[in-house]
Amino acid sequence: MTADEFAAILKTKGLPISEKNLESFQKYLDFLLEYNQKVNLTAITDPSDVWLKHFYDSLTPLLYLPSTIKKVSLIDIGSGAGFPGIPLRIIDSRLQLTLLDSLQKRISFLDQLIEKLALKNVETVHGRAEDFGKNPNYREKFDFAIARAVSNTNTLLELLLPFVKVGGKAILMKSTHHENEIFDASKALEELGGRVAQTFSFELPNGDPRVLITIDKIKPTKNRYPRKAGTPLKSPIGGKP
Numbered sequence: 001m002t003a004d005e006f007a008a009i010l011k012t013k014g015l016p017i018s019e020k021n022l023e024s025f026q027k028y029l030d031f032l033l034e035y036n037q038k039v040n041l042t043a044i045t046d047p048s049d050v051w052l053k054h055f056y057d058s059l060t061p062l063l064y065l066p067s068t069i070k071k072v073s074l075i076d077i078g079s080g081a082g083f084p085g086i087p088l089r090i091i092d093s094r095l096q097l098t099l100l101d102s103l104q105k106r107i108s109f110l111d112q113l114i115e116k117l118a119l120k121n122v123e124t125v126h127g128r129a130e131d132f133g134k135n136p137n138y139r140e141k142f143d144f145a146i147a148r149a150v151s152n153t154n155t156l157l158e159l160l161l162p163f164v165k166v167g168g169k170a171i172l173m174k175s176t177h178h179e180n181e182i183f184d185a186s187k188a189l190e191e192l193g194g195r196v197a198q199t200f201s202f203e204l205p206n207g208d209p210r211v212l213i214t215i216d217k218i219k220p221t222k223n224r225y226p227r228k229a230g231t232p233l234k235s236p237i238g239g240k241p
């Protein structure tokens with residue numbers, strides 16, 4: 001996908017992009033590929049793949065859940081090189097964005113990127129979701145928590161839902177999805193105060209399958225969650241997939 005194709009397809013899907021925002025994506029691409037030569041941030045290094053598999057893919061919650069993410073506080077858990085948080089923030093300047101990652105080298109990249117793109121209302125946090133999910137400054141403070149390509153559903157629910165206010169949502173962006181996944185998550189949802197709102201399957205323009213799962217936070221997360229760092233992955237509530 002080229003920059004022009006990116007802009008054209010967003011327009012046909014009802015999300016026209018300004019020249020200025022397209023320039024921000026171009027700067028993001030240049031800085032990501034330059035930085036990636038010294039620090040490993042992404043395995044995707046072909047510019048056309050970055051437009052499609054990082055930028056376009058990151059925007060799919062706005063394309064397919066259009067009225068969901070607006071004027072809200074959003075935390076991107078395991079943001080890596082900024083996906084999906086930064087593309088969502090470039091398009092929607094009203095978003096109050098927090099990017100959390102456990103790797104300092106990724107946070108350093110994000111801090112420099114935010115400065116380069118002059119993005120306001122974006123905060124980075126270095127640490128584990130399990131630790132910050134217990135921190136009173138972060139726990140149940142966000143309208144939305146989102147994650148792309150971070151973990152299996154049961155683990156992700158424990159990482160995301162503690163951050164979400166009652167009445168808010170968690171959004172899981174996945175490339176693979178098995179039919180029983182949501183059924184298998186019922187114990188985790190019960191413990192963490194969530195209820196599945198929607199699962200939406202679609203394809204990227206190149207045919208790659210994607211799924212967006214939205215979870216409503218319907219009651220506070222029990223105090224014992226999240227458990228200590230590493231436990232949600234080692235022993236997910238409700239078992240391994």
Ligand SMILES: C[S@@+](CC[C@H](N)C(=O)[O-])C[C@H]1O[C@@H](n2cnc3c(N)ncnc32)[C@H](O)[C@@H]1O
Nearest residue numbers: 078079080083101102103127128129148149150
């Ligand atoms: C596969 S990368 C995905 C990055 C980005 N979301 C994307 O889609 O390109 C997973 C990221 O999650 C971070 N991560 C994994 N477990 C984490 C945890 N428990 N707390 C915070 N960050 C975590 C890793 O450091 C890594 O940057």
